[in-house]
Ligand code: SAH
Ligand code: SF4
């Protein structure tokens with residue numbers, strides 16, 4: 001039985017004349033059924049099904065949370081859609097940089113207009129941005145048409161909040177400062193049938209001085225290995241062959257568990273799951289990357305040879321002010337060891353340009369690391385001031401034109417090196433996990449190599465979700481054109 005079908009059967013057994021049970025997840029199941037009853041009434045009144053849309057901003061954690069939110073909406077009887085004009089709109093927001101924030105306000109204005117045309121429309125906001133008090137104040141004042149606001153710590157309660165919002169005309173707001181609670185066994189509607197994100201931990205304890213994530217995602221909490229394994233086994237039964245283990249710093253996994261388990265040990269357990277083909281994870285903090293992990297990666301048949309290892313800056317002076325807890329030399333030593341132990345490893349990174357006080361010399365150190373490590377690719381970000389973080393009140397903010405110039409120089413270098421790194425696989429035959437039909441040319445399919453590089457090759461829909469050996473004929477910079485080998 002598929003996970004969703006199993007869920008339907010569980011909901012079937014609930015009696016709504018009983019009060020909502022106090023314990024989780026049973027309580028949320030009761031509210032899902034209650035929501036379904038309310039949605040059914042409304043839908044009969046309107047003579048059509050009700051639709052819902054979840055739009056995600058930000059990282060893969062948010063993508064995974066959105067799958068859970070969609071699962072709950074579906075259990076409540078909504079038909080999921082990508083249409084902007086749905087009856088229920090939920091924005092799962094991000095606040096890591098200011099432009100993520102601005103995007104949400106821009107779209108909210110537009111949604112307000114749509115709601116005037118469709119009085120049945122409900123608008124809900126959740127995610128990282130909602131954990132900031134000034135954001136919620138602003139929405140209460142300037143976007144009064146919003147029906148429901150909740151944060152990152154009580155996502156599991158969405159069914160209960162949905163019922164409140166359906167039964168009330170006023171704006172429902174429920175934000176928690178932090179939590180130590182992890183609620184298992186809620187439904188999810190996956191975006192892909194063959195791959196899935198899996199949370200292994202929540203929150204972050206690192207407090208890098210520029211970063212807002214620890215404030216909006218709370219303290220670090222690891223899920224128990226048994227719960228993670230059970231979830232992955234369920235996913236595999238449901239057709240998943242690739243998982244992406246998610247955490248802000250997966251290398252510190254397990255530190256708060258009663259029975260301590262290291263990330264490397266967890267990986268070894270996951271490796272044993274039959275039918276699972278590929279294991280990815282993100283993000284690794286360089287300060288906590290153990291030799292044990294390198295060893296496990298080296299000998300694993302399933303862990304992809306790709307490591308995302310955020311550098312942030314190449315200057316030891318800035319790294320100290322950023323509170324990253326490693327120096328340029330330590331970072332280079334670590335990447336050197338990784339390259340020696342796992343020669344075909346693909347290394348990617350995140351870099352911030354224009355952190356307060358960054359001098360040209362600091363920036364040169366960053367370029368130096370980029371050259372020495374030779375990343376396969378890198379996400380480059382312009383520093384964004386986040387209220388409440390230590391860096392926001394540092395006085396020596398770097399002028400915009402200086403940042404822009406550095407950013408362009410960095411991007412040019414990163415792309416030049418990335419292109420060269422990618423081309424090294426030309427002529428090899430490697431397995432590709434096919435993800436979808438190519439958007440531009442429907443005679444092609446698109447998939448990914450173990451190291452995350454994209455490959456397009458002639459094929460058809462029957463290949464989706466399968467690992468196919470592909471001869472990499474032509475490197476086009478950041479992707480390959482290939483041919484299936486039978
Ligand atoms: N936990 C992950 C990163 C999560 S945020 C880690 O530590 O690696 C993703 C990336 O956003 C970070 O790696 C960083 O490069 C960038 N970032 C975070 N805060 C930022 C800020 N205030 N301005 C610009 N970029 C930022
Ligand atoms: Fe932010 Fe640092 Fe935590 Fe990553 S490790 S989420 S950059 S505070």
Ligand code: F3S
Pocket residue numbers: 057058059060061062093094095096128129213216217
């Ligand atoms: Fe953004 Fe929250 Fe992720 S701030 S980057 S969505 S953890």
